[in-house]
Amino acid sequence: MKKIIVSMSLGIAAIVATVSAYGQTKVTIGTSRDPNNGAQILIAEQKGFFRDVGLDVTVKYFPSGGDLMSAFVGGSIQYGSAGTIPVLTIRSRPFPLKVIAQMSDISGAQQLIVKKTVSNLDELRGKKIGLLRGTASEALYDSIVSAYKFNSGSATLINMGPTDMITAFVHGDVDAVALWEPHSTHARKLGNGKTLISGTYGYLGGAAVEKRIYGDHALLFANESTLKKQPAVARLVIAALQKANDFIQNNRAETIQIMAKVYGLQPDEVGGILDVNRYTLQLNDQLTSDMEKLVKFLLTTKGITHPVRIVDLFDSTVLRSVRPDLVKVP
Numbered sequence: 001m002k003k004i005i006v007s008m009s010l011g012i013a014a015i016v017a018t019v020s021a022y023g024q025t026k027v028t029i030g031t032s033r034d035p036n037n038g039a040q041i042l043i044a045e046q047k048g049f050f051r052d053v054g055l056d057v058t059v060k061y062f063p064s065g066g067d068l069m070s071a072f073v074g075g076s077i078q079y080g081s082a083g084t085i086p087v088l089t090i091r092s093r094p095f096p097l098k099v100i101a102q103m104s105d106i107s108g109a110q111q112l113i114v115k116k117t118v119s120n121l122d123e124l125r126g127k128k129i130g131l132l133r134g135t136a137s138e139a140l141y142d143s144i145v146s147a148y149k150f151n152s153g154s155a156t157l158i159n160m161g162p163t164d165m166i167t168a169f170v171h172g173d174v175d176a177v178a179l180w181e182p183h184s185t186h187a188r189k190l191g192n193g194k195t196l197i198s199g200t201y202g203y204l205g206g207a208a209v210e211k212r213i214y215g216d217h218a219l220l221f222a223n224e225s226t227l228k229k230q231p232a233v234a235r236l237v238i239a240a241l242q243k244a245n246d247f248i249q250n251n252r253a254e255t256i257q258i259m260a261k262v263y264g265l266q267p268d269e270v271g272g273i274l275d276v277n278r279y280t281l282q283l284n285d286q287l288t289s290d291m292e293k294l295v296k297f298l299l300t301t302k303g304i305t306h307p308v309r310i311v312d313l314f315d316s317t318v319l320r321s322v323r324p325d326l327v328k329v330p
Helices: 002-022 039-046 065-074 084-091 136-147 162-171 183-190 224-229 231-250 252-263 267-276 285-300 317-322
Strands: 026-032 056-062 079-083 097-105 110-115 128-131 156-159 176-180 193-198 217-223
Touching: 026 065, 026 231, 039 056, 039 097, 039 231, 039 252, 056 065, 065 079, 065 084, 079 084, 084 097, 084 136, 084 217, 084 285, 097 224, 097 231, 097 285, 097 317, 110 136, 110 183, 128 136, 128 162, 136 176, 136 285, 162 176, 162 183, 176 183, 183 193, 183 267, 217 224, 217 231, 217 285, 224 231, 231 252, 231 317, 252 267
Parallel strands: 026 056, 026 079, 128 156, 128 176
Antiparallel strands: 079 217, 097 217, 110 176, 110 193
């Protein structure tokens, strides 16, 4: 590992010199204002890691994956970080989007929230469940139905956005909601709720049991043309984000402080989200498998009309040139 880090440092220094010589330092990166998709981007911005590698980065925050992808397709951002479903949706058009790194395994941040008095799925029979069609919310619910043998027809599903889900849950208009962080935290706090099932754990009967039923990931992506025109810049982006990833792993208290301030969350809320996410830039088999399952989900729900080959979606050359140990796919 020491040899890799030393080699990386020497290589990055050479890239910085090359990029500076050609003036290719301005980069715009888009993401969402939450710890799921944009954690390393925020830390790299706030701690000066982008600047350290010679990049002048502008970070643009978007309220939804759809808004982010519209900006990406329109060319107003060069790099982006979003959940798997928005990435697959754009790629399937087809559009020349390439995933160059993972940002986080956010499977545990996808959660079914119920009232504290509910201890099992049977109690949701005949009840109303809020979810957002065509998103991770619906994909999580489908995974729960399959993994826990829940009769989906026994509950009434109501299609609504995350803010409306929280409001409906608080007022008792729905009995459960399929949400993602930080919305699920808000639903628990405001609606006297708890997590019954997440993508990685079940809490049926009050006991926490590790059970991975659903996989979702935050992904770093760029246009193929961007990677071809400025490969050195892409490597510097990866270098800065890896430094930020290391910071998150080794400086929890300061990470929480930074995120709480910028994201408008309480420190305990940020801490809870950090506990369920797994931050890494690694491209691996788990990521590939989870993405392939979401391709099937989107094809089934008509979210996409053309299949996406994950092997064609990845471009591992950038990550491999900076941190070859993080590339676990062909």
